[in-house]
Amino acid sequence: MTSSAMATARAASVSAAANDPLTNVQLKYRSQAVAKPYFVAAIGLFVGQILFGLIMGLQYVIGDFLFPEIPFNVARMVHTNLLIVWLLFGFMGAGYFLIPEESERELHSPKLAIITFWVFLVAGALTIVGYLAVPYATLAKITGNDLLPTMGREFLEQPTITKIGIVLVALSFLFNLSMTVLKGRKTSISMVMMLGLWGLAIFFLFSFYNPDNLVLDKYFWWWVVHLWVEGVWELIMGAMLAFVLVKVTGIDREIIEKWLYVIIAMTLISGIIGTGHHYFWIGAPAYWQVWGSVFSALEPIPFFMMTLFAFNVVNKRRREHPNKAAVLWALGTGVMAFLGAGVWGFLHTLAPVNYLTHGTQITASHGHMAFYGAYAMVVMTMISYTMPLMRGREANSNAAQVVEMWSFWLMTVAMVFITLFLTAAGILQVWMQRMGDTPLSFMATQDKIAFFYWLRELSGVVFFIGLLLYIVSFFIRGNERASA
Amino acid sequence: MSASFTKSTARNIFYGGAVFFFLLFVALTLDTVQALPKRDNRANLTEQVARGKKLWEVNNCIGCHTLLGEGAYFAPELGNVYQRRGPEFIKAWIKAQPTGAPGRRQMPNFHLNDAELDDLVAFLKYSSEINTNNWPPNIEG
Numbered sequence: 001m002t003s004s005a006m007a008t009a010r011a012a013s014v015s016a017a018a019n020d021p022l023t024n025v026q027l028k029y030r031s032q033a034v035a036k037p038y039f040v041a042a043i044g045l046f047v048g049q050i051l052f053g054l055i056m057g058l059q060y061v062i063g064d065f066l067f068p069e070i071p072f073n074v075a076r077m078v079h080t081n082l083l084i085v086w087l088l089f090g091f092m093g094a095g096y097f098l099i100p101e102e103s104e105r106e107l108h109s110p111k112l113a114i115i116t117f118w119v120f121l122v123a124g125a126l127t128i129v130g131y132l133a134v135p136y137a138t139l140a141k142i143t144g145n146d147l148l149p150t151m152g153r154e155f156l157e158q159p160t161i162t163k164i165g166i167v168l169v170a171l172s173f174l175f176n177l178s179m180t181v182l183k184g185r186k187t188s189i190s191m192v193m194m195l196g197l198w199g200l201a202i203f204f205l206f207s208f209y210n211p212d213n214l215v216l217d218k219y220f221w222w223w224v225v226h227l228w229v230e231g232v233w234e235l236i237m238g239a240m241l242a243f244v245l246v247k248v249t250g251i252d253r254e255i256i257e258k259w260l261y262v263i264i265a266m267t268l269i270s271g272i273i274g275t276g277h278h279y280f281w282i283g284a285p286a287y288w289q290v291w292g293s294v295f296s297a298l299e300p301i302p303f304f305m306m307t308l309f310a311f312n313v314v315n316k317r318r319r320e321h322p323n324k325a326a327v328l329w330a331l332g333t334g335v336m337a338f339l340g341a342g343v344w345g346f347l348h349t350l351a352p353v354n355y356l357t358h359g360t361q362i363t364a365s366h367g368h369m370a371f372y373g374a375y376a377m378v379v380m381t382m383i384s385y386t387m388p389l390m391r392g393r394e395a396n397s398n399a400a401q402v403v404e405m406w407s408f409w410l411m412t413v414a415m416v417f418i419t420l421f422l423t424a425a426g427i428l429q430v431w432m433q434r435m436g437d438t439p440l441s442f443m444a445t446q447d448k449i450a451f452f453y454w455l456r457e458l459s460g461v462v463f464f465i466g467l468l469l470y471i472v473s474f475f476i477r478g479n480e481r482a483s484a
Numbered sequence: 485m486s487a488s489f490t491k492s493t494a495r496n497i498f499y500g501g502a503v504f505f506f507l508l509f510v511a512l513t514l515d516t517v518q519a520l521p522k523r524d525n526r527a528n529l530t531e532q533v534a535r536g537k538k539l540w541e542v543n544n545c546i547g548c549h550t551l552l553g554e555g556a557y558f559a560p561e562l563g564n565v566y567q568r569r570g571p572e573f574i575k576a577w578i579k580a581q582p583t584g585a586p587g588r589r590q591m592p593n594f595h596l597n598d599a600e601l602d603d604l605v606a607f608l609k610y611s612s613e614i615n616t617n618n619w620p621p622n623i624e625g
Binding site for chain 1: 489490491494495497498501502505506508509512513515516517519520523524525526529533534537538540541542543544545546547548550551552553554555556557558559560561582584585586587588589590591592594610611614615616617619620621622623624625
């Protein structure tokens with residue numbers, strides 16, 4: 001190498017220093033930097049999810065939009081599967097960042113974490129391409145669904161080989177984190193996080209159980225879907241929120257971990273039997289109407305406690321963390337999870353109400369705000385807190401934070417409106433299609449409520465603008481460093 | 485929270501509560517599984533119904549429709565379509581798709597042969613005879 005080439009290389013390495021995990025003083029452990037590609041992928045897939053959401057929203061009012069290129073069922077599969085996969089990328093990134101810091105040691109194998117990342121990303125991308133490129137029945141045939149039929153059930157549409165891939169990725173991830181925890185400090189936050197992640201992997205195994213008996217199929221399908229989102233995922237969410245709040249508030253860990261245990265205790269006490277609110281009308285015995293109603297009526301409690309928890313510790317904070325945006329996301333997660341999962345869930349969870357609302361736009365309204373408020377927002381809380389650290393600074397510039405906060409408000413307010421318009425559509429749907437002496441047919445009802453679908457689509461466009469602004473915020477440098 | 489309520493108390497409530505309620509859930513599940521034969525119409529779960537369920541799955545019908553209220557909310561409930569429309573209408577409808585009516589929601593054509601159409605209808609008939617505690621509220625689903 002000539003001396004001038006060496007000088008160029010040296011200059012390049014100096015300018016890259018801020019991004020180099022070897023010299024990054026913000027990271028306590030170098031290996032935490034493996035979280036970065038996970039978060040980048042999560043955001044990228046999030047964009048895809050919203051694009052397909054906008055396509056579906058338009059198909060609700062212009063029925064033949066993009067038909068036959070992208071039929072509604074394909075768009076929906078892409079929309080919901082991208083959501084699940086980007087949240088999983090977010091949880092994994094969070095795990096790789098949080099566990100080394102809590103355990104006070106380097107990740108067991110950063111190399112394995114990067115290999116796992118690429119395997120998961122390629123498998124996920126191939127699956128989505130498969131959904132879009134060939135008819136679903138063809139995809140089932142070429143992926144050997146006949147050998148072990150698991151496809152064609154809501155949210156579990158992935159080919160069986162993809163499901164096996166997800167299990168392998170999860171095992172590699174859990175092995176890596178578990179080895180790190182075992183050799184290091186064990187905190188309540190890391191134990192709760194690990195419990196949630198192991199639970200996620202274990203309950204996913206029920207996705208391989210697909211009996212011919214429709215009632216048994218549906219009954220155990222919920223062991224994946226409900227015990228994920230109203231069970232173990234809340235443990236992951238609680239641990240992520242607690243981790244960020246310890247960092248940004250400087251409040252004594254003992255206090256935060258006590259809150260965490262109380263919250264997740266209420267989560268599982270209410271949420272496990274709360275599964276019963278899905279067993280009202282699928283063939284299970286009628287007693288589930290009592291068990292399901294009573295226990296799922298308690299499910300808002302842990303979410304309300306999460307809101308109290310977040311506001312309480314932020315109000316009593318012992319330091320002013322320069323990353324204001326992360327604090328905003330943390331507070332927003334508490335509020336929106338309570339509204340979306342707690343209040344909108346309670347709205348239709350009692351059996352006599354659910355008899356009328358089951359499988360309507362009311363369900364869709366709850367699904368949207370709950371997933372955004374609880375899981376999308378907690379992942380963005382984690383990204384907001386960790387990304388500046390991985391990029392070599394304690395917090396982003398004020399200019400970047402202002403844009404990030406604008407994106408917070410645009411997405412959050414847009415989601416509130418999406419939820420309200422779908423709720424309005426749902427109430428009218430129940431009224432016209434299920435109440436009264438001369439009920440309308442499904443499609444006649446849909447025509448009558450199209451106005452609210454247009455308003456929902458408009459709110460969706462605002463949400464998308466918010467999301468684009470969120471991405472822009474990562475590229476705003478700003479000379480002025482955020483002051484403490 | 486009060487200082488006398490310690491973290492280890494909270495932790496014990498968490499582990500105790502989680503284990504207790506999970507075991508209760510397993511117990512209720514065992515009871516449910518024993519009660520199902522009288523409710524889930526398994527007497528009519530024939531080979532043909534099983535083939536129909538497979539067709540239901542590999543064509544991703546749940547991506548637009550609901551079945552016993554679960555699925556997507558883009559197209560009609562099919563748990564009671566057998567009573568609402570009858571077997572011949574269902575088969576004719578599936579064969580006639582897509583309608584191509586401008587601006588209307590479109591259902592793809594899945595190129596099912598007559599035997600497959602019969603399988604699918606058998607599955608929908610079996611589904612419609614599950615004891616769902618009288619759901620849906622009326623024939624419109």
